[in-house]
Amino acid sequence: MTRIVVVGSINMDLVTQAPRFVGPGETILGERFLTVPGGKGANQAVAAARLGAEVALVGATGDDAFGQQLRQGLAAENVDLAHVAQLDDCASGTASITVAGGENQIIVVPAANARVTPAQVEQAQALIARADAVLVQMEIPLETVEATLRLGHRFGVPVILNPAPAQKLPAAWLQLARYVTPNQHELAILLGADPDEADSNRDFLVLMRRAPCPVVLTRGAEGAWYREQGEAIHQAGFDVAVVDSTGAGDTFNAALAVFLSEGLPTAVRKACAAAALSVGRLGAQGGMPSLHEVDRLLARQRD
Numbered sequence: 001m002t003r004i005v006v007v008g009s010i011n012m013d014l015v016t017q018a019p020r021f022v023g024p025g026e027t028i029l030g031e032r033f034l035t036v037p038g039g040k041g042a043n044q045a046v047a048a049a050r051l052g053a054e055v056a057l058v059g060a061t062g063d064d065a066f067g068q069q070l071r072q073g074l075a076a077e078n079v080d081l082a083h084v085a086q087l088d089d090c091a092s093g094t095a096s097i098t099v100a101g102g103e104n105q106i107i108v109v110p111a112a113n114a115r116v117t118p119a120q121v122e123q124a125q126a127l128i129a130r131a132d133a134v135l136v137q138m139e140i141p142l143e144t145v146e147a148t149l150r151l152g153h154r155f156g157v158p159v160i161l162n163p164a165p166a167q168k169l170p171a172a173w174l175q176l177a178r179y180v181t182p183n184q185h186e187l188a189i190l191l192g193a194d195p196d197e198a199d200s201n202r203d204f205l206v207l208m209r210r211a212p213c214p215v216v217l218t219r220g221a222e223g224a225w226y227r228e229q230g231e232a233i234h235q236a237g238f239d240v241a242v243v244d245s246t247g248a249g250d251t252f253n254a255a256l257a258v259f260l261s262e263g264l265p266t267a268v269r270k271a272c273a274a275a276a277l278s279v280g281r282l283g284a285q286g287g288m289p290s291l292h293e294v295d296r297l298l299a300r301q302r303d
Contacts, residue, residue: 008041044162273301
C-alpha cells in the first residue's frame, strides 16, 4: 500500500450556495448553507485515503465543536491522527466559501492551523522517512513548510509542494521539492514575477522553465502541464459537468502523490481524472472519488 504523509491545514468549511457572487455592501438570498470538513491538508489526506493510500496527517485543531467533528470525520476516512495536535486555547480553522455558477470565493481564518510547528514535523520524522510521498501546502506557517521540505529531502522522500495560498518563496526552498503544483497565477507569485505574465496561453510555459524545480501546472478544465526530459507536455482534462470546484486542486495533488510511483505521465493523467470527478458533487471532500471511480472514468476514456 502506498504511504502518504500530509502536513497541512484542517478547517471547517462554511459553505453558502448562491445564484451569484455579491458586490460590496450588497445582500442577496442564498440557496443553501452547510458545514463540511475542509482545509487543504485534511482535503488532501482524505482524497489520498479514498484512492487507497495509507495516510497520516500532521496538523492541529482546536478543542471545540468543529475540532471534534473534524477529527471524527478524518478518523472515519482512516486517516492517522497521531500527529494532529488538539489545542485547548485556540479555535479550529474555518473557511467561509460562497459557491455560484460552479466557481467559488473563499475566506480562510487559520486559527489552530497557524500553530502547526516545525517541532511537530520533526516528531513525525519516522513516518516521513518511510513514506512514498509527502504533501505540504501553505495554509500553515512557512517555517513549517520549510521544515517539511528539508526533512523530506534529508530522507530522500519526494515532497510535493502545493503553493496555495501563493507567495514568493526562496529558490533554495523550491529546490528541495520533488514537484511544485501551482496554477499559472500561483506560479508567477511563487517566482516573484508579475501575475499578468501568466495570463496568456504560452507565458506560463516560460515561467515553468524559470522555476528552480520541476513544475506540474494545473489549468482547471484544460488539465495540466508538466515537463519531461525538457519538453513541455500537456495532459488534457476530462469533460464533466461542474457542480462545485472546491477541492479539485486538493484532489489533484493527492492523486499525484498516490500514483507518483507509476511515473509522472501516468500520475498526472490519473490526477486530472480524479480532479474532474471531484467537481461533480458539492463540498471539497464530498466530491473526492474512490480509486474504483477513477479507474472507471479512465476505462471509459479508452473505450
